Amino acid sequence: MDAKVFDAKTLLDNLFDNGILFESGVDGLYGRSGVFEEVIERFEKLVLKVGGADKATRIHFPPAMARQTLEMSGYMKSFPQLAGCVHSFMGDERDHAELLGLMAKGEDWTVKQQATEVAMTPAACYPLYPTVARQGPVPAEGLLFELVSYCFRHEPSKDPARMQLFRQREYVRVGTGEQIQDFQRLWKDRGQAIAEMLELPCDVDVANDPFFGRGGKMMANNQRDQALKFELLIPVTSVEKPTACMSFNYHQDHFGQTWGIRFADGSACHTGCVGFGLERIALALFRHHGPDVSAWPAKVRDALWGD
Amino acid sequence: MDAKVFDAKTLLDNLFDNGILFESGVDGLYGRSGVFEEVIERFEKLVLKVGGADKATRIHFPPAMARQTLEMSGYMKSFPQLAGCVHSFMGDERDHAELLGLMAKGEDWTVKQQATEVAMTPAACYPLYPTVARQGPVPAEGLLFELVSYCFRHEPSKDPARMQLFRQREYVRVGTGEQIQDFQRLWKDRGQAIAEMLELPCDVDVANDPFFGRGGKMMANNQRDQALKFELLIPVTSVEKPTACMSFNYHQDHFGQTWGIRFADGSACHTGCVGFGLERIALALFRHHGPDVSAWPAKVRDALWGD
Numbered sequence A, B: 001m002d003a004k005v006f007d008a009k010t011l012l013d014n015l016f017d018n019g020i021l022f023e024s025g026v027d028g029l030y031g032r033s034g035v036f037e038e039v040i041e042r043f044e045k046l047v048l049k050v051g052g053a054d055k056a057t058r059i060h061f062p063p064a065m066a067r068q069t070l071e072m073s074g075y076m077k078s079f080p081q082l083a084g085c086v087h088s089f090m091g092d093e094r095d096h097a098e099l100l101g102l103m104a105k106g107e108d109w110t111v112k113q114q115a116t117e118v119a120m121t122p123a124a125c126y127p128l129y130p131t132v133a134r135q136g137p138v139p140a141e142g143l144l145f146e147l148v149s150y151c152f153r154h155e156p157s158k159d160p161a162r163m164q165l166f167r168q169r170e171y172v173r174v175g176t177g178e179q180i181q182d183f184q185r186l187w188k189d190r191g192q193a194i195a196e197m198l199e200l201p202c203d204v205d206v207a208n209d210p211f212f213g214r215g216g217k218m219m220a221n222n223q224r225d226q227a228l229k230f231e232l233l234i235p236v237t238s239v240e241k242p243t244a245c246m247s248f249n250y251h252q253d254h255f256g257q258t259w260g261i262r263f264a265d266g267s268a269c270h271t272g273c274v275g276f277g278l279e280r281i282a283l284a285l286f287r288h289h290g291p292d293v294s295a296w297p298a299k300v301r302d303a304l305w306g307d
Helices: A008-017 A034-054 A067-073 A093-104 A128-134 A177-197 A213-226 A254-259 A278-289 A298-305 B008-017 B034-054 B067-073 B093-104 B128-134 B177-197 B213-226 B254-259 B278-289 B298-305
Strands: A031-033 A057-060 A064-066 A085-089 A113-120 A143-152 A165-175 A203-206 A229-234 A243-250 A270-277 B031-033 B057-060 B064-066 B085-089 B113-120 B143-152 B165-175 B203-206 B229-234 B243-250 B270-277
Touching: A008 A278, A031 A034, A034 A143, A034 A165, A034 A177, A034 A278, A034 A298, A034 B057, A057 B034, A064 A067, A067 A113, A067 A128, A067 A254, A085 A093, A085 B113, A093 B213, A113 B085, A128 A143, A128 A254, A165 A177, A165 A278, A177 A203, A177 A229, A177 A243, A177 A270, A177 A298, A213 B093, A229 A278, A243 A278, A254 A270, A270 A278, B008 B278, B031 B034, B034 B143, B034 B165, B034 B177, B034 B278, B034 B298, B064 B067, B067 B113, B067 B128, B067 B254, B085 B093, B128 B143, B128 B254, B165 B177, B165 B278, B177 B203, B177 B229, B177 B243, B177 B270, B177 B298, B229 B278, B243 B278, B254 B270, B270 B278
Parallel strands: A057 A143, B057 B143
Antiparallel strands: A031 B057, A057 B031, A064 A113, A085 A113, A085 B085, A143 A165, A165 A270, A203 A229, A229 A243, A243 A270, B064 B113, B085 B113, B143 B165, B165 B270, B203 B229, B229 B243, B243 B270
């Protein structure tokens, strides 16, 4: 691959040609090779090495959550276009015959489905907040969790760094505002150190989330002005518009208030999270170091495959 | 937990009380503790130890696939009630205001969503068949793949062994009928040996899949008569109705014909797969050996945590 070409199509074709990703017929939905998976596993081990001493509590959630959690989170206000809900057929044999008839005629048979109670997880930490709230008062030293989840965002694209289904590894801190901001600063530093170990060029900047509609512009301005969210950006499919591969988020007491996550004195906790876009980081590595992992720079191989 | 009590509710409450599973508000949708995840990881390593010498090609698919793959697979004929499709909001700002209005009134806002091109994966091997077909003719010795995927089935239940989202590890064999039947026999033996190493009581029997409707009864009879699918059953929430924790499937040339998976001479390949229900196996282990993994029998600990 020409080291100067950074466009999305070239990278995606290169990944298909090298058998690193596999087409599915839908943009943003791909199979991953064993090597791609190994790179992700090794990156996760590196992150664990960096953050392991913090002794986070590991919880794992499936790639979808209660629809009610989506509704309460406020996500449908800000990013309605990205959310997904699971719909299923709930009819009888006659309805089933109609469904198959529509399918046979190439018509829209999904009208025979209804919404289930299940919604796709938009970010790894969303199912955590109600889970923490159910466990009762938060101790004064706060809490720290470690999560990995598939996330869904409906934004079909030929940019391989914009998948519809991708994995996020997250650390989530629950505590006082000061504890969260310390945590955010710590991981901003650690994130840049990790990028440096992997010889990936990066910048850290305030985030520009795609809030929906005109009202969304105000929310985006507010997010930037308050500097609540930072992203670690790496050129993957564009130099001018580098890809957010990590994010460092301070939610103030938004989730604490929404879910009733409280200290023993009844005051709402603040929360924050650091997220690693696992597919994006693997893509950045393949983009900068080439399709053959055995030919990656010695320093990078050592960071990923060394002890 | 009383060793004689095998009902679903007792087991689920026990898992919640011990912090092994976490409630989400929706039946069949749970968070998993770090220990639960470790048991699954260790079990997967054991399976890799048993099957590793076969040198399967590893491919990983996200938990959803192209809706067209679901449509072509025939799944909507047999199990329409279990399938799920992802629906998203695709409207403008006015539609968005209406959506938020419905949500605020507690009415069904999901009517503002439309079907995307994305469908939940019903079994780990479904996205593999079109992927194999795209790769051209199958060599005479056939192919062998290794997969792990989240799968979705819409069957809300208080039986923890019947989750809506769960993981399957699969080996998939593509080749001649004889190659597939050899593979099926091999894994039936290996599966029983694995259950024995884990001190889990088991039986292998022909499968009883929940085909939909009256027409489905015929398909179920046909499946039994032809002995195409076997299950390894372990008592988890019932002694009378033990849970299928592994399955050994011979699809004849169904997927070969459907997707055009062919040998160089143009004849359709046969396919078969062995599937491990990872959550079910973890549940069986917790059910039979108790909530504290450090107190599990020495032989079981050695099989999972030994070298």
